[in-house]
Amino acid sequence: MLELKHVSFEVEGKHILNDITMTIADNQFTVITGPNGGGKSTLAKIIMGIEKPTSGQILFDGEDITELSVDERAKRKIGYAFQQPPRFKGMSVRHLLSLAHGKDLDEDVCCSYLSDVGLCSKDYLDRDVDASLSGGEVKRIEIATILARDLKLSIFDEPEAGIDLWSFAKLVETFQHLQAQSKQSIILISHQERIMQLADEIIIIENGRMKTRGTREAILPSLMNEFEPCGLKK
Numbered sequence: 150m151l152e153l154k155h156v157s158f159e160v161e162g163k164h165i166l167n168d169i170t171m172t173i174a175d176n177q178f179t180v181i182t183g184p185n186g187g188g189k190s191t192l193a194k195i196i197m198g199i200e201k202p203t204s205g206q207i208l209f210d211g212e213d214i215t216e217l218s219v220d221e222r223a224k225r226k227i228g229y230a231f232q233q234p235p236r237f238k239g240m241s242v243r244h245l246l247s248l249a250h251g252k253d254l255d256e257d258v259c260c261s262y263l264s265d266v267g268l269c270s271k272d273y274l275d276r277d278v279d280a281s282l283s284g285g286e287v288k289r290i291e292i293a294t295i296l297a298r299d300l301k302l303s304i305f306d307e308p309e310a311g312i313d314l315w316s317f318a319k320l321v322e323t324f325q326h327l328q329a330q331s332k333q334s335i336i337l338i339s340h341q342e343r344i345m346q347l348a349d350e351i352i353i354i355e356n357g358r359m360k361t362r363g364t365r366e367a368i369l370p371s372l373m374n375e376f377e378p379c380g381l382k383k
């Protein structure tokens with residue numbers, strides 16, 4: 150179980166996160182949503198250890214991990230797929246997937262991870278994860294590396310960003326499968342209703358605060374009602 154206790158984050162006097170207290174139960178599928186700039190990615194980075202909270206405490210399976218590095222958190226099986234993933238010049242997709250998994254992967258296993266994100270493996274396995282790949286391709290390869298790891302907590306930051314309609318449909322299927330398997334906790338930051346439809350729980354972050362949280366059934370209808378299609382509040 151992941152627990153955040155009164156977590157705040159401040160940069161140069163700007164309050165980016167304010168007193169966030171929440172728990173993510175084992176094997177729970179949580180979608181975090183809310184307006185742009187609300188603090189969702191910052192929260193994800195704080196859970197992964199990329200940013201350190203100014204105050205508050207983070208516990209994972211009862212252990213205080215607040216001061217642990219990204220590496221230490223990765224060893225505890227927490228993984229994060231960035232909103233804008235890095236590229237790895239000189240490293241093939243096959244090698245990156247094997248590194249993520251922790252040992253060499255057979256070609257057919259690599260292929261199945263790539264197919265989970267809507268990529269045709271024969272076109273990609275031996276390509277480098279460099280600038281020659283499009284943004285949407287790098288994004289999907291990064292999601293595949295998270296799928297290839299044996300994690301207790303996976304965090305996906307706007308997996309839909311920059312992804313075409315067809316690949317998005319495939320991704321939704323993959324997340325649906327992860328949700329049904331219920332083998333790990335998933336935190337998915339998303340603005341997409343189709344992703345929110347998969348959530349056991351939805352958390353809304355706005356202006357650096359947790360505005361509300363609840364089951365999909367409790368939150369989604371009011372959330373859909375609150376916004377006009379152009380994104381303006383009714």
Ligand SMILES: Nc1ncnc2c1ncn2[C@@H]1O[C@H](COP(=O)(O)OP(=O)(O)OP(=O)(O)O)[C@@H](O)[C@H]1O
Nearest residue numbers: 160163165183184185186187188189190191192232
């Ligand atoms: N290191 C930083 N220095 C200054 N401001 C920052 C820093 N990190 C984040 N912010 C600001 O904090 C706010 C929250 O950013 P964050 O990326 O967490 O929002 P978000 O909810 O993920 O937004 P989006 O939906 O657009 O991805 C933004 O106003 C951002 O500009």
